[in-house]
Amino acid sequence: MENVIEADVAVVGGGLAGLFVAIGAAEQGARVVVMEKARIERSGAIGGGVDHCLAYLNEGEPWDTRDGYLAFVKKAAAGAVDIAVHEKIYCDELAAAIKRMERIGCPMHDPATGTYYRTRSFGAPGAYWINFDGKNLKPLEAQEARRLGCEVLDYVSATKLFIQNKRIAGVSGYNIRTGEFVAIRCPAVVVATGATNRLYETPTGMPFNTWLCPYDTGAAQALAFDAGAELANMEYVRMTIVPKGFSAPGLNAFTGEGATFINALGEPFMTKYHKLGDRAPRNVLVHACLTEGAEGRGPLFLDCTKLPADNLHQLKTTIGTDKDTLPDYFEQKGIDIAEEPFEVEVSEGMQTGPLEVVGSGVKINSQCMSTVEGLFAAGDCADQMKVVHLALTGGYAAGRAAAQYAKRSPGDVLAAAEVAAERSRVLAPLDRRSGVHYRDIEDVLRRIMKQYVGPMRTEIGLKTAARKIERLKGELSNLKAANPHELVRGLETETLVTVGEIMAKAAQARRESRFIPYHYRLDYPEQNDAEWNGQIVVQKSNESITTEFRPFS
Amino acid sequence: MADQLTDGPQIGDTCVGCVVCVDLCPGDVLRMEGDKAVVEYADECWWCGVCRVECPVEGCVQFKFPVAMMKG
Structure with a gap:
């Protein structure tokens, strides 16, 4: 088999969360490989800069403490947040994460005065938002990941997670520039590819004119789902x-x-x-x-x-x-x-967590592991992480946990035949003489999502959407790509379709409304805490999507 | 759609061909054409500004927003 890289931890997605995963794993002594479809110095949701991070700082007010903060989260994110996981991956990590930012050269306080510029918004009981200059956060973080010896595969887009004996065996990817196909054999994979942002028709009609990064197309959610992992909080359409x-x-x-x-x-x-x-x-x-x-x-x-x-x-x-x-x-x-x-x-709508303190995507436990052994998730693609503050804290925690897991797991066989079959599948659109352009499939998907899986939903509308997406899926086998760039866009289309279908199914399962209008069922317009204070958990079963309501214990 | 083909990041004549914007664009929308950077997939631009942030030549990269964004 050509192009097989051996690693302890593979990180899929080198954005803000993914690079903190890499840093966390490398500091444990793991051999880390980062797979990123752009260049880690400026890729992902905040490649061009970021200016805010949520934190409690113990500066005196009751809301500004761990207990005050947790009381806020518990109330605000009821039905979506697993508070025990949140405490572990955020509260336990926060102080170290703030120091780490300073150490890599991106302090969140004013270096001259030592004070934080803090603002209050979005239902918070106090000024939790630190306003800081994160214009160069991404290159600084990348420099630290490279300094720690992480191997970086820039321009490589992940295509599949490989499972052997019900645990992770590796991951494959495709190089957007060279057209090379690569595989990594490793006992632990951490997916960190962000939210799904190019899924709904936009107000201008320009699909890449999105609030958050349009190159974040739900790869982690779709790949983890295909590998058998549970997803949660997938019903919410954020705007x-x-x-x-x-x-x-x-x-x-x-x-x-x-x-x-x-x-x-x-x-x-x-x-x-x-x-x-x-x-x-x-x-x-x-x-x-x-x-x-x-x-x-x-x-x-x-x-x-x-x-x-x-x-x-x-x-x-x-x-x-x-x-x-x-x-x-x-x-x-x-x-x-x-x-x-x-x-x-x-x-436009998007698939991502309903609040700033809770995510949507791969369901994780307090070790950031999914329900598939060896598969971890971090950042916006995990059901318990969200935006900058959880990328900083939970990302690092996920990397550390994955490295510790890799130390005690030998990993498994990466089957050469499976890798070869995946390679053929991925490259097929380059060889088609006729077929469908990725954009044609996506435009239809975005209209379906806006019309039937948007802020106002009904059971009939959601079922209609699921049926239409099911039919649209057939077109994926006709995808045609003129070059590696278009091929990667087509890979993105595939994951968008998967995520769209999952959302339509998850939204059918929640027969109440919550975080209105992110899940606003016109046929069940009230929030019903007595019956629905928990998550809709989604999983692949016999090639179809199953949903289950699971209350928090 | 026609305007989107010409709008987007505008790489000026002062481009020195350093390839930095082509390498760092998170959307892979830029290419080298000879010794200058050009926009290959303008309609896939996210307007993140990385090309300008990283460009070593002051004023070389500018942004022109399409009619769909400016006039609606």
Whole structure:
């Protein structure tokens, strides 16, 4: 067999979480290989920079403690968060993670004063968000992973997880630049490929104009599912509020600094929906905007014009840290946020955790292991991790746990015939003379997801979606790719279709509403904690998708 | 769609051919054409700005947003 690399821990996805996985595993002495479809220095959701991280810091207030924070999480994320796992992978790791950021050269405090710039938003009881300069976090993290001796396979997109004797035997990948196919034999794989962001039709109709990284296409969720792992929290369709015309991050910064939503009557309206008003949880903000629009009070705007000078200054000077081109966009559109309210809209949907403190995807235990032995998950693709703070803490914890597991597991045989069959499967679209372009399949999928698996759902609509996706799947065997770049896009299409189908099935199973509008069943419009305080767990069984409700013990 | 083929990151004439933007673009949308970087898949751009952040030549990379984003 050619191109087989031996490792202790393979990390699939070299984004923010994946590289902390690699660092955590390498510090345990493991031989680590990172598989990343771009270049680890600037890849993933925050390759272009990030500006906020959630943390309690014990600076005096009751909310600013471990207990205060956990009380908030328990209440806010009921039905989705496994609090014992959360304590282990976040609370137990937080202090070390903050120090690690400083050590790799990206401190979250102001180096001159030692203080943290903190803001409050999204339903939090206090200022949990640290605003920091993470413009170069990714290259600094990559430098540390390389310094520790991690082998990095840049430009390699993972295609399959191999199982032998019910445990992980390895993983294969395809090089987007050279067209080479590679396999890694290893006892432990940590998947860390993020959320599924290119799955729903966008407001502009441009599929790559998404709030979060459009190259995150649910690879971990789909590959782990195919390998037999359980997934959870997959029913939630997350949305946010973005500047009209540009799906860009920034809502946290705007509301954290005190911006106000106003409707077409010029009236602030968020206090009608939540006592925290513009600082309500994100799902409430989205629900309010959808409702105002549906009731004819759109267009909607964010008003920063009444902000104190300091807050306005902070906003104007840091808004490009998170999204580098947002200042260009405002400038070219003639928007000055200090002068007049700017129009906003609800973004496209995506598969990712319903709140900032809980994820969606591969179901993990407190060791970050999935239900498949040797398969771990970290970052946005894990059901108990989410965004920056859990990538920093849980990512590192997953790497450490995977390395410790690898030390006591011999691994298993990577069957040459299976690898060869996978290689043929992956390369087939390059040889087809006629067939379907990836984009044609994706565009149909995105419309189905928006129409039937969006913020308003019914059993009939969800069943309709599942049937349509089932039929659409047949087209995947006709995928045609002109070159390695298009072939990787086609691999992404495959995982998008898998994730879409799983979401439609998971959403059917939850016969109540929760985190409205992220799971808003018009046929079961109320939240029902007595019966539904737990997760919908999804698994592959006899080539079909099974769902099961599982309460938290 | 037509505008998207020409809009997106704009690599200027001052490009020195260092290949950094081509190597680091997370979407693999850039290519070298001779000794200059060009945008091959403009409609797959996420507007993350990495090409500009990493470009060694001040002002070489600029962004032009398509009509769909600017006028809607």
